Amino acid sequence: MTEFTTWDILRNLLLATRWTLLLSLVSFIGGSVVGLCLLWLRISPRAALRRLAKGYIELFQGTPLLMQLFIAFFGLGLFGIDVPAWLAAGVALVLWSAAFLAEIWRGCVEAIAKGQWEASASLGMGRLQQMRYVILPQALKIAIPPTVGFSVQVIKGTALTSIIGFVELSKAGTIVTNATFQPFTVYGLVALIYFALCWPLSKSSQILERKLNVAHRNH
Amino acid sequence: MSLIEITEVRKSFGDNEVLKGINLDVEPGEVIAIIGKSGSGKSTLLRCINGLETISSGSIQVAGAQLLDDELHLKALRLKVGMIFQQFNLFPHLTAGGNVMLSQMVVKKTPKPEAEAMARRMLERVGLAHKFDAFPDELSGGQQQRVAIARALAMQPIALLCDEITSALDPELVSEVLAVVRELAKEGMTLLMVTHEMKFARDVCSRVVFMHQGRVHEIGPPEEVFANPQTPELRQFLGLQAAA
Ligand SMILES: Nc1ncnc2c1ncn2[C@@H]1O[C@H](COP(=O)(O)OP(=O)(O)O)[C@@H](O)[C@H]1O
Ligand SMILES: [Mg+2]
Numbered sequence: 001m002t003e004f005t006t007w008d009i010l011r012n013l014l015l016a017t018r019w020t021l022l023l024s025l026v027s028f029i030g031g032s033v034v035g036l037c038l039l040w041l042r043i044s045p046r047a048a049l050r051r052l053a054k055g056y057i058e059l060f061q062g063t064p065l066l067m068q069l070f071i072a073f074f075g076l077g078l079f080g081i082d083v084p085a086w087l088a089a090g091v092a093l094v095l096w097s098a099a100f101l102a103e104i105w106r107g108c109v110e111a112i113a114k115g116q117w118e119a120s121a122s123l124g125m126g127r128l129q130q131m132r133y134v135i136l137p138q139a140l141k142i143a144i145p146p147t148v149g150f151s152v153q154v155i156k157g158t159a160l161t162s163i164i165g166f167v168e169l170s171k172a173g174t175i176v177t178n179a180t181f182q183p184f185t186v187y188g189l190v191a192l193i194y195f196a197l198c199w200p201l202s203k204s205s206q207i208l209e210r211k212l213n214v215a216h217r218n219h
Numbered sequence: 220m221s222l223i224e225i226t227e228v229r230k231s232f233g234d235n236e237v238l239k240g241i242n243l244d245v246e247p248g249e250v251i252a253i254i255g256k257s258g259s260g261k262s263t264l265l266r267c268i269n270g271l272e273t274i275s276s277g278s279i280q281v282a283g284a285q286l287l288d289d290e291l292h293l294k295a296l297r298l299k300v301g302m303i304f305q306q307f308n309l310f311p312h313l314t315a316g317g318n319v320m321l322s323q324m325v326v327k328k329t330p331k332p333e334a335e336a337m338a339r340r341m342l343e344r345v346g347l348a349h350k351f352d353a354f355p356d357e358l359s360g361g362q363q364q365r366v367a368i369a370r371a372l373a374m375q376p377i378a379l380l381c382d383e384i385t386s387a388l389d390p391e392l393v394s395e396v397l398a399v400v401r402e403l404a405k406e407g408m409t410l411l412m413v414t415h416e417m418k419f420a421r422d423v424c425s426r427v428v429f430m431h432q433g434r435v436h437e438i439g440p441p442e443e444v445f446a447n448p449q450t451p452e453l454r455q456f457l458g459l460q461a462a463a
Contacts, residue, residue, distance in 0.1 A: 119308035119367075122269050123322035123374060124297040126290055133325055137312045 004180045010189055016172030017193055023158045023168060026090050028151055031097025038102035043109060045127075053102065060099035066160050068092045073164040089161035097154055104150060108143040109135055145209035152198045152205075159194075169193060220283060222247045222378060222409055223268065223300075228277035230263055237263045239433040240277070245378070250410040252420035252441070255430035256456060261413040264430070265380045268411070269302045282377060294326070301371030305383040307363040309355040315342060315366045316351040319373045327374070334373075341369035345399050361392030365399055372403075379403070381412035417460055421445055429453050 041053035060068065073088035112135050120130040162171035173190040177183045221244035230238040237260045245251060253261045266272045268279055270286060270293045279286040281299050286292065309318050319338035323329040329337070342348050345365035355363055364384055371379060381400065385393040397419050404410055404423050414420055420427055420441055427444040429437040431452045437444060448454045 113306075113308075115304060115306050115308035116310065118271055119302075119304060119310070120322070121271060121293075122297055122302040123370070124294045124326040125322060126294065129325050133321055134310055138310075141312075 006185065009176055009180060009182070009186055012176050013169060013172055013189055013193060016167060016169050020155065020158050020168040023089060023093065023161065024155045027093035027097050027154050027158070030094035031101050034094060034098035035101030035105065038098055039105045039109065042102055042106050057099045057103050060096050061103070065096050065157055066163065068096055069160055069164055085161070085164050085166040088164055089166045093154065093157060096157065100150055101147065104146045105139065105143055108139040111142060112138050142212065145205045145212060148201055148208060149205040152201050155197055156194070221245055222282055224280040225268070226278045228267060228279060229275045230267055230272060231275050237433050238267070241435055243428065243435060245409060245411060247409055248407045249426065250404045250424045251412070251426050251428060252424040253411065253413045253428045253430060254420065259430040260433045261430050262382050265302070265382050265411065265413060269300055269380055270296055298374060299376055300378050300380060301374055301376035302380045303367050303371055303382070303384045305387050307367045309363055309366055311355050314352050314354055315347065315358065318366055319370045322370070323373055337373050341373045342366070344372065345369045359392060360388045361395045364388065364396045368399055378409035378411065381410065383413050383415065385416060417445070429456065
Protein backbone atom coordinates (compact mmCIF):
# COMPACT_ATOMS: atom_id res chain seq x y z
CA MET A 1 0.00 0.00 0.00
CA THR A 2 1.34 3.41 -0.95
CA GLU A 3 1.77 6.12 1.61
CA PHE A 4 0.29 9.51 0.82
CA THR A 5 2.04 12.60 2.10
CA THR A 6 0.04 15.68 3.02
CA TRP A 7 1.58 17.31 0.00
CA ASP A 8 0.16 14.59 -2.26
CA ILE A 9 -3.26 15.21 -0.83
CA LEU A 10 -3.01 18.95 -1.11
CA ARG A 11 -1.71 18.79 -4.64
CA ASN A 12 -4.63 16.69 -5.78
CA LEU A 13 -7.09 18.95 -4.04
CA LEU A 14 -5.57 22.07 -5.56
CA LEU A 15 -5.80 20.54 -9.01
CA ALA A 16 -9.52 19.98 -8.45
CA THR A 17 -9.88 23.53 -7.11
CA ARG A 18 -9.30 24.74 -10.64
CA TRP A 19 -12.61 23.18 -11.59
CA THR A 20 -14.37 24.77 -8.65
CA LEU A 21 -13.00 28.12 -9.74
CA LEU A 22 -13.90 27.63 -13.38
CA LEU A 23 -17.43 26.49 -12.56
CA SER A 24 -17.88 29.43 -10.18
CA LEU A 25 -16.68 31.86 -12.79
CA VAL A 26 -18.90 30.45 -15.51
CA SER A 27 -21.90 30.41 -13.16
CA PHE A 28 -21.31 33.94 -12.02
CA ILE A 29 -20.72 35.44 -15.45
CA GLY A 30 -23.47 33.43 -17.14
CA GLY A 31 -25.76 34.17 -14.21
CA SER A 32 -25.03 37.88 -14.57
CA VAL A 33 -25.95 37.91 -18.23
CA VAL A 34 -29.15 35.92 -17.76
CA GLY A 35 -29.84 37.87 -14.57
CA LEU A 36 -29.62 41.18 -16.40
CA CYS A 37 -32.19 39.98 -18.93
CA LEU A 38 -34.40 38.76 -16.10
CA LEU A 39 -34.04 42.12 -14.35
CA TRP A 40 -35.17 43.87 -17.55
CA LEU A 41 -38.30 41.68 -17.63
CA ARG A 42 -38.85 42.00 -13.90
CA ILE A 43 -39.13 45.81 -14.07
CA SER A 44 -40.88 45.93 -17.44
CA PRO A 45 -43.95 48.15 -17.78
CA ARG A 46 -45.73 45.07 -19.18
CA ALA A 47 -47.37 43.14 -16.37
CA ALA A 48 -47.16 39.78 -18.19
CA LEU A 49 -43.37 40.05 -18.53
CA ARG A 50 -43.03 41.12 -14.91
CA ARG A 51 -45.04 38.10 -13.80
CA LEU A 52 -43.01 35.76 -15.97
CA ALA A 53 -39.74 36.95 -14.45
CA LYS A 54 -41.21 36.88 -10.96
CA GLY A 55 -42.38 33.30 -11.50
CA TYR A 56 -38.92 32.26 -12.67
CA ILE A 57 -37.23 33.92 -9.72
CA GLU A 58 -39.64 32.43 -7.19
CA LEU A 59 -39.26 28.98 -8.72
CA PHE A 60 -35.48 29.03 -8.48
CA GLN A 61 -35.38 30.69 -5.08
CA GLY A 62 -38.08 28.41 -3.73
CA THR A 63 -36.48 25.06 -4.56
CA PRO A 64 -33.17 23.64 -3.31
CA LEU A 65 -30.26 24.03 -5.70
CA LEU A 66 -29.70 20.31 -5.30
CA MET A 67 -33.10 19.55 -6.86
CA GLN A 68 -32.31 21.88 -9.73
CA LEU A 69 -29.08 19.97 -10.31
CA PHE A 70 -30.88 16.62 -10.21
CA ILE A 71 -33.47 17.82 -12.69
CA ALA A 72 -30.84 19.20 -15.07
CA PHE A 73 -28.83 15.98 -14.81
CA PHE A 74 -31.39 13.17 -14.56
CA GLY A 75 -34.47 14.99 -15.89
CA LEU A 76 -33.05 15.61 -19.31
CA GLY A 77 -31.72 12.07 -19.33
CA LEU A 78 -35.32 10.84 -19.26
CA PHE A 79 -35.85 12.46 -22.65
CA GLY A 80 -32.94 10.52 -24.00
CA ILE A 81 -30.68 13.54 -23.84
CA ASP A 82 -27.38 12.48 -22.36
CA VAL A 83 -26.19 15.37 -20.26
CA PRO A 84 -22.59 15.26 -19.05
CA ALA A 85 -22.15 16.28 -15.42
CA TRP A 86 -20.21 19.44 -16.23
CA LEU A 87 -22.95 20.68 -18.53
CA ALA A 88 -25.76 19.98 -16.08
CA ALA A 89 -23.74 21.63 -13.31
CA GLY A 90 -23.01 24.69 -15.42
CA VAL A 91 -26.55 25.17 -16.68
CA ALA A 92 -28.18 24.66 -13.29
CA LEU A 93 -25.80 27.05 -11.54
CA VAL A 94 -26.16 29.72 -14.23
CA LEU A 95 -29.96 29.61 -14.02
CA TRP A 96 -29.87 29.55 -10.23
CA SER A 97 -27.42 32.48 -9.98
CA ALA A 98 -29.47 34.47 -12.48
CA ALA A 99 -32.56 34.26 -10.27
CA PHE A 100 -30.73 35.54 -7.20
CA LEU A 101 -28.75 38.24 -9.00
CA ALA A 102 -31.86 39.56 -10.74
CA GLU A 103 -33.58 39.88 -7.39
CA ILE A 104 -30.58 41.58 -5.75
CA TRP A 105 -30.33 44.05 -8.63
CA ARG A 106 -34.04 44.74 -8.71
CA GLY A 107 -33.75 46.00 -5.16
CA CYS A 108 -30.89 48.28 -6.21
CA VAL A 109 -32.77 49.64 -9.22
CA GLU A 110 -35.84 50.29 -7.09
CA ALA A 111 -33.69 52.17 -4.59
CA ILE A 112 -33.07 54.82 -7.24
CA ALA A 113 -35.45 57.75 -6.79
CA LYS A 114 -38.51 57.78 -9.03
CA GLY A 115 -37.60 61.32 -10.03
CA GLN A 116 -34.62 59.97 -11.96
CA TRP A 117 -36.95 57.96 -14.21
CA GLU A 118 -39.28 60.92 -14.62
CA ALA A 119 -36.58 63.47 -15.36
CA SER A 120 -34.93 61.23 -17.95
CA ALA A 121 -38.30 60.37 -19.50
CA SER A 122 -39.22 64.04 -19.72
CA LEU A 123 -35.99 64.60 -21.65
CA GLY A 124 -37.15 62.13 -24.26
CA MET A 125 -35.09 59.07 -23.33
CA GLY A 126 -36.49 55.63 -24.06
CA ARG A 127 -36.51 52.93 -21.40
CA LEU A 128 -33.29 51.31 -22.52
CA GLN A 129 -31.53 54.69 -22.59
CA GLN A 130 -32.85 55.59 -19.15
CA MET A 131 -31.58 52.29 -17.83
CA ARG A 132 -28.21 52.50 -19.55
CA TYR A 133 -27.30 56.13 -18.85
CA VAL A 134 -29.21 57.11 -15.73
CA ILE A 135 -30.42 54.21 -13.61
CA LEU A 136 -27.76 51.51 -13.93
CA PRO A 137 -24.75 53.79 -13.28
CA GLN A 138 -26.35 54.70 -9.97
CA ALA A 139 -27.76 51.26 -9.18
CA LEU A 140 -24.49 49.48 -9.96
CA LYS A 141 -22.73 51.34 -7.22
CA ILE A 142 -25.07 50.10 -4.55
CA ALA A 143 -25.25 46.67 -6.18
CA ILE A 144 -21.54 45.92 -5.86
CA PRO A 145 -21.39 44.82 -2.20
CA PRO A 146 -24.37 42.42 -2.30
CA THR A 147 -23.24 41.09 -5.69
CA VAL A 148 -19.74 40.34 -4.43
CA GLY A 149 -21.36 38.83 -1.36
CA PHE A 150 -23.46 36.55 -3.54
CA SER A 151 -20.39 35.29 -5.39
CA VAL A 152 -19.51 33.52 -2.12
CA GLN A 153 -22.81 31.64 -2.34
CA VAL A 154 -21.95 30.63 -5.89
CA ILE A 155 -18.59 29.16 -4.85
CA LYS A 156 -20.20 27.22 -2.02
CA GLY A 157 -23.00 26.20 -4.36
CA THR A 158 -20.54 24.48 -6.69
CA ALA A 159 -19.85 21.95 -3.91
CA LEU A 160 -23.27 20.44 -4.54
CA THR A 161 -22.33 19.50 -8.08
CA SER A 162 -20.12 16.75 -6.61
CA ILE A 163 -23.33 14.79 -6.06
CA ILE A 164 -24.00 14.44 -9.77
CA GLY A 165 -20.40 13.42 -10.28
CA PHE A 166 -18.70 16.62 -11.35
CA VAL A 167 -15.16 16.43 -10.03
CA GLU A 168 -14.48 19.70 -8.32
CA LEU A 169 -12.99 20.36 -4.91
CA SER A 170 -15.57 18.51 -2.79
CA LYS A 171 -15.74 15.48 -5.05
CA ALA A 172 -11.95 15.38 -5.15
CA GLY A 173 -12.04 15.39 -1.35
CA THR A 174 -14.20 12.28 -1.35
CA ILE A 175 -12.04 10.53 -3.92
CA VAL A 176 -8.82 11.33 -2.07
CA THR A 177 -10.36 10.22 1.22
CA ASN A 178 -11.31 6.88 -0.29
CA ALA A 179 -7.73 6.39 -1.39
CA THR A 180 -5.99 7.62 1.75
CA PHE A 181 -8.43 6.85 4.58
CA GLN A 182 -7.54 10.20 6.15
CA PRO A 183 -10.92 11.95 6.12
CA PHE A 184 -10.06 14.45 8.78
CA THR A 185 -6.93 15.72 7.05
CA VAL A 186 -8.53 15.71 3.63
CA TYR A 187 -11.79 17.43 4.53
CA GLY A 188 -9.92 19.81 6.78
CA LEU A 189 -7.82 20.86 3.81
CA VAL A 190 -10.90 21.06 1.59
CA ALA A 191 -12.55 23.37 4.09
CA LEU A 192 -9.40 25.49 4.29
CA ILE A 193 -9.30 25.91 0.52
CA TYR A 194 -12.96 26.94 0.40
CA PHE A 195 -12.28 29.38 3.18
CA ALA A 196 -9.30 30.83 1.32
CA LEU A 197 -11.56 31.41 -1.68
CA CYS A 198 -14.60 32.75 0.11
CA TRP A 199 -13.22 34.77 2.96
CA PRO A 200 -11.49 37.47 0.87
CA LEU A 201 -14.71 37.88 -1.10
CA SER A 202 -17.02 38.24 1.87
CA LYS A 203 -14.50 40.50 3.56
CA SER A 204 -14.25 42.78 0.54
CA SER A 205 -18.02 42.82 0.27
CA GLN A 206 -18.15 44.09 3.87
CA ILE A 207 -15.47 46.70 3.23
CA LEU A 208 -17.18 47.90 0.07
CA GLU A 209 -20.44 48.21 1.91
CA ARG A 210 -18.87 50.21 4.71
CA LYS A 211 -17.12 52.47 2.22
CA LEU A 212 -20.37 53.05 0.41
CA ASN A 213 -22.12 54.00 3.62
CA VAL A 214 -19.38 56.43 4.56
CA ALA A 215 -19.30 57.98 1.09
CA HIS A 216 -22.07 60.51 1.22
CA ARG A 217 -21.13 61.76 -2.21
CA ASN A 218 -22.91 60.10 -5.08
CA HIS A 219 -20.11 59.88 -7.57
CA MET B 220 -54.13 77.20 -33.64
CA SER B 221 -53.05 77.04 -30.04
CA LEU B 222 -49.70 75.62 -29.05
CA ILE B 223 -51.14 73.35 -26.39
CA GLU B 224 -54.77 72.25 -26.65
CA ILE B 225 -56.21 70.43 -23.68
CA THR B 226 -59.71 69.19 -24.35
CA GLU B 227 -62.04 67.52 -21.84
CA VAL B 228 -59.14 65.76 -20.13
CA ARG B 229 -60.06 63.32 -17.40
CA LYS B 230 -57.70 61.34 -15.25
CA SER B 231 -58.51 58.80 -12.57
CA PHE B 232 -56.28 56.89 -10.19
CA GLY B 233 -58.38 53.82 -9.49
CA ASP B 234 -61.82 55.21 -8.68
CA ASN B 235 -60.42 58.55 -7.56
CA GLU B 236 -61.10 60.99 -10.38
CA VAL B 237 -58.41 63.65 -10.08
CA LEU B 238 -59.02 65.62 -13.29
CA LYS B 239 -62.69 66.05 -14.14
CA GLY B 240 -62.77 67.47 -17.64
CA ILE B 241 -60.05 70.06 -18.11
CA ASN B 242 -60.19 72.47 -21.04
CA LEU B 243 -57.29 74.82 -21.61
CA ASP B 244 -55.70 76.30 -24.71
CA VAL B 245 -52.27 77.82 -24.44
CA GLU B 246 -51.06 80.26 -27.10
CA PRO B 247 -47.41 80.46 -28.13
CA GLY B 248 -45.46 82.74 -25.79
CA GLU B 249 -48.08 82.64 -23.07
CA VAL B 250 -47.01 82.34 -19.46
CA ILE B 251 -49.66 80.61 -17.43
CA ALA B 252 -49.69 80.25 -13.67
CA ILE B 253 -51.64 77.35 -12.23
CA ILE B 254 -52.69 77.93 -8.66
CA GLY B 255 -54.90 76.00 -6.29
CA LYS B 256 -54.99 74.01 -3.07
CA SER B 257 -52.79 70.99 -2.57
CA GLY B 258 -54.50 67.95 -4.06
CA SER B 259 -56.52 69.93 -6.60
CA GLY B 260 -54.78 68.13 -9.49
CA LYS B 261 -52.22 70.72 -10.63
CA SER B 262 -49.26 68.33 -10.77
CA THR B 263 -51.36 65.63 -12.38
CA LEU B 264 -52.36 68.04 -15.15
CA LEU B 265 -48.74 68.94 -15.92
CA ARG B 266 -47.71 65.28 -15.75
CA CYS B 267 -50.44 64.39 -18.24
CA ILE B 268 -49.25 67.05 -20.66
CA ASN B 269 -45.77 65.54 -20.51
CA GLY B 270 -47.04 61.99 -20.80
CA LEU B 271 -45.78 60.95 -17.38
CA GLU B 272 -49.38 59.97 -16.64
CA THR B 273 -51.76 58.57 -19.25
CA ILE B 274 -55.07 60.36 -19.47
CA SER B 275 -58.29 58.42 -18.97
CA SER B 276 -60.20 60.37 -21.62
CA GLY B 277 -60.11 63.58 -23.60
CA SER B 278 -57.23 64.77 -25.73
CA ILE B 279 -54.04 66.75 -25.50
CA GLN B 280 -52.36 68.25 -28.56
CA VAL B 281 -49.01 69.97 -28.60
CA ALA B 282 -48.17 71.98 -31.72
CA GLY B 283 -50.78 70.04 -33.61
CA ALA B 284 -49.47 66.61 -32.62
CA GLN B 285 -51.74 64.33 -30.66
CA LEU B 286 -50.44 62.92 -27.38
CA LEU B 287 -50.51 59.15 -27.75
CA ASP B 288 -49.28 56.56 -25.34
CA ASP B 289 -46.52 54.82 -27.27
CA GLU B 290 -42.82 55.41 -26.96
CA LEU B 291 -42.41 57.05 -30.38
CA HIS B 292 -45.18 59.61 -29.90
CA LEU B 293 -44.13 60.21 -26.31
CA LYS B 294 -40.58 60.92 -27.36
CA ALA B 295 -41.75 63.35 -30.06
CA LEU B 296 -43.91 65.12 -27.53
CA ARG B 297 -41.17 65.33 -24.94
CA LEU B 298 -38.82 66.90 -27.44
CA LYS B 299 -41.35 69.72 -27.72
CA VAL B 300 -42.24 70.07 -24.06
CA GLY B 301 -39.65 70.18 -21.28
CA MET B 302 -40.42 69.69 -17.62
CA ILE B 303 -38.85 71.06 -14.45
CA PHE B 304 -39.57 69.33 -11.16
CA GLN B 305 -39.87 70.46 -7.58
CA GLN B 306 -37.04 68.13 -6.53
CA PHE B 307 -34.68 69.17 -9.39
CA ASN B 308 -33.99 65.50 -10.25
CA LEU B 309 -30.51 66.15 -11.54
CA PHE B 310 -28.52 63.01 -12.35
CA PRO B 311 -26.21 62.76 -9.31
CA HIS B 312 -23.53 60.74 -11.09
CA LEU B 313 -22.96 63.42 -13.74
CA THR B 314 -21.56 66.94 -13.51
CA ALA B 315 -23.72 69.95 -14.26
CA GLY B 316 -22.30 69.94 -17.78
CA GLY B 317 -22.86 66.20 -18.10
CA ASN B 318 -26.46 66.61 -17.01
CA VAL B 319 -27.07 69.13 -19.76
CA MET B 320 -25.19 67.11 -22.38
CA LEU B 321 -26.59 63.65 -21.76
CA SER B 322 -30.01 63.82 -23.37
CA GLN B 323 -28.72 65.80 -26.34
CA MET B 324 -26.24 63.04 -27.12
CA VAL B 325 -28.48 60.10 -26.26
CA VAL B 326 -31.82 61.29 -27.59
CA LYS B 327 -30.86 63.70 -30.36
CA LYS B 328 -27.57 61.99 -31.20
CA THR B 329 -25.82 65.35 -31.10
CA PRO B 330 -22.03 64.88 -31.41
CA LYS B 331 -20.22 65.49 -28.15
CA PRO B 332 -18.44 68.77 -29.04
CA GLU B 333 -21.71 70.35 -30.12
CA ALA B 334 -23.56 69.03 -27.10
CA GLU B 335 -20.84 70.47 -24.90
CA ALA B 336 -20.97 73.85 -26.61
CA MET B 337 -24.73 73.89 -26.20
CA ALA B 338 -24.38 72.88 -22.53
CA ARG B 339 -21.97 75.76 -21.91
CA ARG B 340 -24.34 78.20 -23.60
CA MET B 341 -27.31 77.00 -21.57
CA LEU B 342 -25.42 77.05 -18.28
CA GLU B 343 -24.29 80.55 -19.18
CA ARG B 344 -27.90 81.48 -19.76
CA VAL B 345 -28.85 80.46 -16.22
CA GLY B 346 -25.75 82.12 -14.82
CA LEU B 347 -23.82 78.95 -14.04
CA ALA B 348 -21.14 78.78 -16.72
CA HIS B 349 -18.51 78.47 -13.99
CA LYS B 350 -20.19 75.36 -12.53
CA PHE B 351 -19.83 73.18 -15.63
CA ASP B 352 -17.67 70.62 -13.81
CA ALA B 353 -19.47 70.70 -10.46
CA PHE B 354 -21.46 67.69 -9.33
CA PRO B 355 -25.05 68.27 -8.19
CA ASP B 356 -24.22 67.69 -4.53
CA GLU B 357 -21.69 70.51 -4.72
CA LEU B 358 -24.41 72.97 -5.75
CA SER B 359 -27.00 74.82 -3.73
CA GLY B 360 -30.67 74.03 -4.31
CA GLY B 361 -31.11 77.16 -6.37
CA GLN B 362 -28.11 76.29 -8.51
CA GLN B 363 -29.35 72.73 -8.98
CA GLN B 364 -32.71 73.97 -10.15
CA ARG B 365 -31.03 76.34 -12.61
CA VAL B 366 -29.00 73.43 -13.99
CA ALA B 367 -32.27 71.52 -14.37
CA ILE B 368 -33.66 74.45 -16.35
CA ALA B 369 -30.53 74.54 -18.53
CA ARG B 370 -30.87 70.79 -19.07
CA ALA B 371 -34.44 71.18 -20.30
CA LEU B 372 -33.56 74.18 -22.47
CA ALA B 373 -30.73 72.32 -24.17
CA MET B 374 -33.36 70.14 -25.85
CA GLN B 375 -34.81 73.33 -27.39
CA PRO B 376 -38.40 72.75 -26.31
CA ILE B 377 -41.20 75.01 -27.47
CA ALA B 378 -42.80 74.99 -24.04
CA LEU B 379 -41.73 74.36 -20.45
CA LEU B 380 -43.80 72.83 -17.69
CA CYS B 381 -42.72 73.88 -14.20
CA ASP B 382 -44.16 72.10 -11.18
CA GLU B 383 -43.56 74.14 -8.02
CA ILE B 384 -39.97 74.62 -9.00
CA THR B 385 -39.17 76.89 -6.05
CA SER B 386 -41.09 75.00 -3.35
CA ALA B 387 -38.13 72.88 -2.25
CA LEU B 388 -35.81 75.88 -1.98
CA ASP B 389 -34.74 77.91 1.02
CA PRO B 390 -36.44 81.30 0.81
CA GLU B 391 -33.24 83.18 -0.02
CA LEU B 392 -32.68 80.95 -3.09
CA VAL B 393 -36.12 81.41 -4.63
CA SER B 394 -35.41 84.69 -6.37
CA GLU B 395 -32.42 83.47 -8.40
CA VAL B 396 -34.57 80.74 -9.95
CA LEU B 397 -37.51 83.05 -10.57
CA ALA B 398 -35.16 85.53 -12.22
CA VAL B 399 -34.21 82.84 -14.74
CA VAL B 400 -37.87 82.04 -15.41
CA ARG B 401 -38.67 85.71 -15.77
CA GLU B 402 -35.92 86.00 -18.38
CA LEU B 403 -37.32 83.00 -20.29
CA ALA B 404 -40.76 84.56 -20.27
CA LYS B 405 -39.34 87.78 -21.64
CA GLU B 406 -37.65 85.84 -24.45
CA GLY B 407 -41.01 84.45 -25.45
CA MET B 408 -40.86 80.91 -24.06
CA THR B 409 -44.25 79.34 -23.49
CA LEU B 410 -44.52 78.48 -19.82
CA LEU B 411 -47.03 76.53 -17.79
CA MET B 412 -46.14 76.78 -14.15
CA VAL B 413 -47.69 75.53 -10.97
CA THR B 414 -46.64 78.06 -8.37
CA HIS B 415 -47.32 79.49 -4.94
CA GLU B 416 -45.46 82.69 -5.77
CA MET B 417 -48.46 84.97 -6.16
CA LYS B 418 -46.40 88.10 -6.69
CA PHE B 419 -44.49 86.41 -9.47
CA ALA B 420 -47.73 85.18 -11.06
CA ARG B 421 -49.12 88.70 -10.93
CA ASP B 422 -46.00 90.25 -12.49
CA VAL B 423 -45.07 87.75 -15.16
CA CYS B 424 -48.05 85.67 -16.18
CA SER B 425 -50.48 86.39 -18.97
CA ARG B 426 -53.16 84.22 -17.45
CA VAL B 427 -53.85 82.56 -14.15
CA VAL B 428 -55.65 79.24 -13.84
CA PHE B 429 -57.26 78.47 -10.50
CA MET B 430 -57.82 74.75 -10.10
CA HIS B 431 -60.28 73.37 -7.59
CA GLN B 432 -61.22 69.70 -7.12
CA GLY B 433 -59.95 68.63 -10.51
CA ARG B 434 -61.55 71.43 -12.52
CA VAL B 435 -60.46 74.78 -13.91
CA HIS B 436 -62.51 76.79 -11.46
CA GLU B 437 -61.51 80.26 -12.64
CA ILE B 438 -59.27 81.53 -15.39
CA GLY B 439 -58.28 84.98 -16.52
CA PRO B 440 -55.57 87.63 -16.62
CA PRO B 441 -53.86 88.07 -13.25
CA GLU B 442 -55.33 91.54 -12.65
CA GLU B 443 -58.85 90.13 -12.80
CA VAL B 444 -58.25 86.86 -11.03
CA PHE B 445 -56.39 88.40 -8.14
CA ALA B 446 -58.32 91.67 -7.81
CA ASN B 447 -61.77 90.40 -8.51
CA PRO B 448 -62.21 86.68 -7.75
CA GLN B 449 -65.60 85.43 -8.86
CA THR B 450 -66.00 82.36 -6.67
CA PRO B 451 -65.92 81.91 -2.89
CA GLU B 452 -63.35 79.10 -3.37
CA LEU B 453 -60.85 81.41 -5.06
CA ARG B 454 -61.56 84.16 -2.54
CA GLN B 455 -60.88 81.76 0.26
CA PHE B 456 -57.72 80.42 -1.42
CA LEU B 457 -56.33 83.92 -1.99
CA GLY B 458 -57.22 84.87 1.56
CA LEU B 459 -55.24 81.91 2.86
CA GLN B 460 -52.30 82.79 0.63
CA ALA B 461 -52.31 86.39 1.85
CA ALA B 462 -52.42 85.24 5.45
CA ALA B 463 -49.56 82.79 4.96
N1 LIG C 1 -49.69 58.26 -8.77
C1 LIG C 1 -50.82 58.50 -8.08
N2 LIG C 1 -51.57 57.47 -7.63
C2 LIG C 1 -52.72 57.70 -6.95
N3 LIG C 1 -53.21 58.91 -6.66
C3 LIG C 1 -52.51 59.99 -7.07
C4 LIG C 1 -51.26 59.83 -7.79
N4 LIG C 1 -50.79 61.06 -8.07
C5 LIG C 1 -51.67 61.94 -7.53
N5 LIG C 1 -52.70 61.30 -6.92
C6 LIG C 1 -53.84 61.94 -6.28
O1 LIG C 1 -54.36 62.90 -7.13
C7 LIG C 1 -54.80 64.03 -6.41
C8 LIG C 1 -54.18 65.27 -7.01
O2 LIG C 1 -52.80 65.25 -6.82
P1 LIG C 1 -51.83 66.34 -7.44
O3 LIG C 1 -52.08 66.44 -8.89
O4 LIG C 1 -50.46 65.98 -7.00
O5 LIG C 1 -52.33 67.65 -6.71
P2 LIG C 1 -51.57 69.03 -6.54
O6 LIG C 1 -50.35 69.03 -7.38
O7 LIG C 1 -52.58 70.04 -6.96
O8 LIG C 1 -51.27 69.16 -5.09
C9 LIG C 1 -54.43 63.82 -4.96
O9 LIG C 1 -55.58 63.41 -4.26
C10 LIG C 1 -53.43 62.69 -5.03
O10 LIG C 1 -53.55 61.87 -3.89
MG1 LIG D 1 -48.31 69.17 -6.83
